[in-house]
Amino acid sequence: MEITRTPAEMQETAGRLRRDGFRIGFVPTMGYLHEGHLSLVRASKERTDKTVASIFVNPAQFGPNEDLDRYPRDFERDLDMLASAKCNIVFAPTNDGMYPEGNRTFVEVTGLQDGLCGRTRPGHFRGVATVVTKLFNAVQPHVAFFGQKDAQQAAVIRRLVRDLLIPVDIVVCPIVRESDGLAMSSRNIYLSPSERAQAPVLNRSLLEARAMFDGGEKSAGALAHRIRDILATADLGSVEYIEIVDRDSLEPVTELARPALVALAVYFGKTRLIDNIVLGEKGK
Numbered sequence: 001m002e003i004t005r006t007p008a009e010m011q012e013t014a015g016r017l018r019r020d021g022f023r024i025g026f027v028p029t030m031g032y033l034h035e036g037h038l039s040l041v042r043a044s045k046e047r048t049d050k051t052v053a054s055i056f057v058n059p060a061q062f063g064p065n066e067d068l069d070r071y072p073r074d075f076e077r078d079l080d081m082l083a084s085a086k087c088n089i090v091f092a093p094t095n096d097g098m099y100p101e102g103n104r105t106f107v108e109v110t111g112l113q114d115g116l117c118g119r120t121r122p123g124h125f126r127g128v129a130t131v132v133t134k135l136f137n138a139v140q141p142h143v144a145f146f147g148q149k150d151a152q153q154a155a156v157i158r159r160l161v162r163d164l165l166i167p168v169d170i171v172v173c174p175i176v177r178e179s180d181g182l183a184m185s186s187r188n189i190y191l192s193p194s195e196r197a198q199a200p201v202l203n204r205s206l207l208e209a210r211a212m213f214d215g216g217e218k219s220a221g222a223l224a225h226r227i228r229d230i231l232a233t234a235d236l237g238s239v240e241y242i243e244i245v246d247r248d249s250l251e252p253v254t255e256l257a258r259p260a261l262v263a264l265a266v267y268f269g270k271t272r273l274i275d276n277i278v279l280g281e282k283g284k
């Protein structure tokens, strides 16, 4: 597995791979990898010839009071995991490499960045859209893989490549869960044992919403009400939002007439967990 440290070096490698006719798959990450990330590497390996994974904790997507300094990091472990998954190239740039002195250019996907998580994390999706654009320019992938767990991020990236005519196919892969249903996240490590024991309530509430929807309930208000009741059974949790929105525009819906994203953010102590489910998709 090759390790690339600078955007220029990465661009040179990508150019060589493209000239040699390889299709490049890209898995952007902030490291501290888990099975969810590895599922993206596997998806990339199935569909492309060479897989690049990036490891970069992007300062631009953390607010001033967020966990940038304590965000979990273990570069050697990440490399071992990527090597076992047969990732071909790791791109691990520095802050200076990605944000050279005097950096003044940012990317915004207006509208999509402001609701849901964007409401309490102003600037977060501007940071994500900016770094993903830079990473795409460095890695020059044909296809990029993102997890459905960050559903708003996936919607932002899909719109970004469409609006800016970026020639990268975006593949969004299913949420990978622990055996008790908790969606995998690098931040799960922050949970205390008692918080961890209650955290699967997010998934339970979403499964109940799916059961109600499958039973004919199409009112967003009724589904949200039931979700809130189930979340309330976890006394250590504090709900930030329960939202039912159009999957692509992220606009709130009142009736689930077309595929809708049911998205949650719940605090356990200082740890903010998100989870979601899409209702009304064909074949699900």
Ligand code: PAF
Pocket (backbone or CB within 6 Å): 028, 029, 030, 056, 058, 061, 128, 131, 132, 150, 153
């Ligand atoms: O999903 C993440 O880990 C990050 O938001 C991403 C896409 C790597 C950008 O920093």
